Amino acid sequence: MAKAPSISLNNGLKMPSFGLGTYKSIGEADSAIKHAIDVGYRHFDTARIYVNEEEVGKAIQGKIKEGVVKREEIFIVTKLWNTDHEPEKVEKACRQSCEKLGLGYIDLYLMHWPVAFKERTPFEYGPRTPDGQYDHADVDYLDTWKAMEKLVDLGLVKSIGISNFNSQQIDRLLDNCRIKPVNNQIECSPQFNQKKLIKYCQDRDITVTAFCPLGKQNPAENKPAFLYDAKLGDVAKKYNKTVPQIVFRYLLEIGTVPIPKSVTPSRIEENISVFDFKLTDDEIKYIDTLNTCERVVPFIESRNDKHFPFGIEF
Numbered sequence: 213m214a215k216a217p218s219i220s221l222n223n224g225l226k227m228p229s230f231g232l233g234t235y236k237s238i239g240e241a242d243s244a245i246k247h248a249i250d251v252g253y254r255h256f257d258t259a260r261i262y263v264n265e266e267e268v269g270k271a272i273q274g275k276i277k278e279g280v281v282k283r284e285e286i287f288i289v290t291k292l293w294n295t296d297h298e299p300e301k302v303e304k305a306c307r308q309s310c311e312k313l314g315l316g317y318i319d320l321y322l323m324h325w326p327v328a329f330k331e332r333t334p335f336e337y338g339p340r341t342p343d344g345q346y347d348h349a350d351v352d353y354l355d356t357w358k359a360m361e362k363l364v365d366l367g368l369v370k371s372i373g374i375s376n377f378n379s380q381q382i383d384r385l386l387d388n389c390r391i392k393p394v395n396n397q398i399e400c401s402p403q404f405n406q407k408k409l410i411k412y413c414q415d416r417d418i419t420v421t422a423f424c425p426l427g428k429q430n431p432a433e434n435k436p437a438f439l440y441d442a443k444l445g446d447v448a449k450k451y452n453k454t455v456p457q458i459v460f461r462y463l464l465e466i467g468t469v470p471i472p473k474s475v476t477p478s479r480i481e482e483n484i485s486v487f488d489f490k491l492t493d494d495e496i497k498y499i500d501t502l503n504t505c506e507r508v509v510p511f512i513e514s515r516n517d518k519h520f521p522f523g524i525e526f
């Protein structure tokens with residue numbers, strides 16, 4: 213059984229250095245999570261917008277009841293959605309996530325994006341304006357953050373963090389917060405390695421989680437290119453590993469916590485089996501050259517919002 217070592221957060225708590233993503237796994241998350249726990253995963257990433265918190269929570273509860281894991285060994289991450297940024301909505305949204313998960317507290321509660329959306333009924337990903345942009349609400353993420361700090365005081369969440377924040381937004385938050393974010397969850401893969409933003413976060417004692425670590429897959433077109441790179445294939449052969457395993461090892465070595473999603477039992481096991489080898493400096497340098505700065509999640513439907521995070525270099 214592969215076990216990911218834990219890393220320290222700036223509040224003294226710990227987070228397992230490898231997790232399971234659960235986006236787009238409705239109806240499949242239950243068996244994926246149960247298998248993941250059996251093979252050593254302890255860190256699970258969900259969000260209100262994935263509409264699977266109940267399924268994720270039930271799967272974990274099942275394994276706790278079976279005696280396979282204890283609650284305190286599990287690290288559950290969920291996220292405040294963009295329609296819940298108004299300070300008066302934050303506690304309610306968090307309590308709803310807690311209730312759906314049924315695990316008592318949340319280990320890490322992230323602000324999913326620095327941008328806020330207007331709410332629509334029924335709940336939807338991104339309410340749109342006639343020009344196809346998301347329908348933004350005028351809420352400053354600093355006010356949302358202040359409401360998130362209260363969640364720590366209330367004991368609903370152990371740690372709070374951010375996701376998709378750029379360097380300027382991080383500094384503005386650090387200049388105005390009472391509780392520092394422990395983590396910034398960002399897109400990170402060999403095609404978009406985020407080295408500058410990672411260093412920026414590390415210098416401020418903020419850990420970085422890597423989402424979309426495998427890029428946007430399209431096997432018919434051999435995409436993303438890094439998964440089909442011949443030299444990466446050779447590196448994989450050298451260590452008797454697969455290319456995705458080399459990718460996860462790279463992401464660990466550049467200082468991130470990868471959270472690949474899989475509902476396939478063999479891949480779930482394969483992905484976390486990356487703690488028994490290390491890449492050389494030259495191999496890391498080679499993988500650095502595959503950086504094309506191409507995002508899987510450009511979020512361009514928010515590009516006109518004043519809090520759009522991707523309008524600057526990092």
Ligand SMILES: NC(=O)c1ccc[n+]([C@@H]2O[C@H](COP(=O)([O-])OP(=O)(O)OC[C@H]3O[C@@H](n4cnc5c(N)ncnc54)[C@H](OP(=O)(O)O)[C@@H]3O)[C@@H](O)[C@H]2O)c1
Nearest residue numbers: 233234235257375423424425426456472473474475476479
């Ligand atoms: N904060 C944010 O804004 C944000 C944005 C996007 C994602 N996330 C989080 O990050 C997680 C990961 O990102 P993602 O789900 O978008 O992408 P990903 O983990 O890079 O890729 C998932 C895809 O790769 C396949 N896969 C997994 N392991 C594989 C392997 N060893 N070989 C070949 N294919 C493999 C999966 O297929 P199968 O499932 O069929 O095995 C699935 O189709 C999400 O699930 C979510 O929790 C956060």
